[in-house]
Amino acid sequence: MIRFEGVSKRFADAARPAVDHLDLTVPEGTTCVLLGPSGCGKSTTLRMVNRLIEPDTGRVLVDGRDVAGVDPVKLRRGIGYVLQGIGLFPHRSVAQNVATVPGLLGWPRQRIAERVDAMLDLVGLDPAQYRDRRPDALSGGQRQRVGVARALAADPPVLLMDEPFGAVDPVARGRLQSEIGAILARLGKTVMIVTHDLSEGLLMGDRIVLMRDGAIVQADTPERFLAKPADAFVADFIGNDRILRRLALVAVSAVALPGTIDGAARVSPDLSLRDALGLMLASGATRLALDGDGSLRFVTLDAIRAAAREGADAPGAPVSDEP
Numbered sequence: 668m669i670r671f672e673g674v675s676k677r678f679a680d681a682a683r684p685a686v687d688h689l690d691l692t693v694p695e696g697t698t699c700v701l702l703g704p705s706g707c708g709k710s711t712t713l714r715m716v717n718r719l720i721e722p723d724t725g726r727v728l729v730d731g732r733d734v735a736g737v738d739p740v741k742l743r744r745g746i747g748y749v750l751q752g753i754g755l756f757p758h759r760s761v762a763q764n765v766a767t768v769p770g771l772l773g774w775p776r777q778r779i780a781e782r783v784d785a786m787l788d789l790v791g792l793d794p795a796q797y798r799d800r801r802p803d804a805l806s807g808g809q810r811q812r813v814g815v816a817r818a819l820a821a822d823p824p825v826l827l828m829d830e831p832f833g834a835v836d837p838v839a840r841g842r843l844q845s846e847i848g849a850i851l852a853r854l855g856k857t858v859m860i861v862t863h864d865l866s867e868g869l870l871m872g873d874r875i876v877l878m879r880d881g882a883i884v885q886a887d888t889p890e891r892f893l894a895k896p897a898d899a900f901v902a903d904f905i906g907n908d909r910i911l912r913r914l915a916l917v918a919v920s921a922v923a924l925p926g927t928i929d930g931a932a933r934v935s936p937d938l939s940l941r942d943a944l945g946l947m948l949a950s951g952a953t954r955l956a957l958d959g960d961g962s963l964r965f966v967t968l969d970a971i972r973a974a975a976r977e978g979a980d981a982p983g984a985p986v987s988d989e990p
């Protein structure tokens with residue numbers, strides 16, 4: 668768990684604090700995404716967790732311990748850190764990069780070698796093919812995979828990611844976001860991600876924290892974030908396509924009705940409402956049958972419309988730091 672208690676930070680000569688009385692809890696095993704305009708204090712917040720930046724007031728706790736009382740070098744060995752683009756040692760092989768923290772911790776060579784291969788496998792890189800390469804012989808996406816493998820090598824319970832996929836092209840990016848997000852959820856890591864990319868936040872976050880001027884404007888699940896923006900600033904940040912974004916997060920099974928329809932196209936119960944709507948618009952159909960989960964169910968265009976309307980005009984959710 669990561670917890671911020673009344674944390675403020677003002678840099679020398681700054682007109683206002685970069686982070687202003689921040690209270691935030693990231694429960695164990697969940698992913699919290701920090702979003703917000705440039706300069707709102709996201710990276711400063713993240714860097715106070717591993718003491719790259721020290722708060723002026725307040726406390727940051729990791730697994731119940733105030734980080735101010737932990738030696739920064741030891742602290743950082745227990746917290747994975749993934750940065751945009753940079754961060755890999757260019758003159759070291761992929762294996763040496765991944766082995767960095769286990770090496771510092773003095774693991775035996777054999778254990779390190781096995782761990783390196785296991786980590787490369789985990790992030791989808793064939794160890795035999797990639798372990799001896801240098802970072803400059805990798806694509807941007809592969810480099811980021813190595814960065815994640817390195818951050819996870821010593822199995823830290825907490826992972827910090829600052830624009831982790833910022834340097835990756837948009838196509839590879841979507842795949843990386845869902846793959847790495849699934850890996851982190853499976854491993855039960857407590858994760859904080861800083862990003863500019865709203866889609867990344869919606870895809871990877873259990874909770875999204877939108878900041879402005881060093882303070883939290885809204886902290887909510889992706890679904891509630893889209894359904895009930897707290898104010899005009901949040902609604903503006905999300906943009907006009909929030910209804911479609913929200914439909915992309917809901918599976919057709921959530922609004923399906925029991926029954927069967929002759930001749931209707933069959934779709935997976937996991938298909939998103941957005942994709943179902945796309946299919947309906949393309950084919951002219953107003954109903955789709957659900958396939959593959961044993962029960963007989965169908966979804967209608969009206970049900971998708973109702974789901975789209977739900978919350979679209981609702982008042983804002985209260986600002987909250989609890990899930």
Ligand SMILES: Nc1ncnc2c1ncn2[C@@H]1O[C@H](COP(=O)(O)OP(=O)(O)OP(=O)(O)O)[C@@H](O)[C@H]1O
Nearest residue numbers: 678679681685703704705706707708709710711712
């Ligand atoms: N080391 C520093 N010295 C002085 N001012 C700093 C320092 N680091 C950050 N700041 C200032 O603190 C504020 C918050 O910066 P921070 O990097 O946390 O924002 P951010 O939300 O991560 O921005 P971006 O999205 O552009 O990375 C900004 O006004 C920035 O200029």
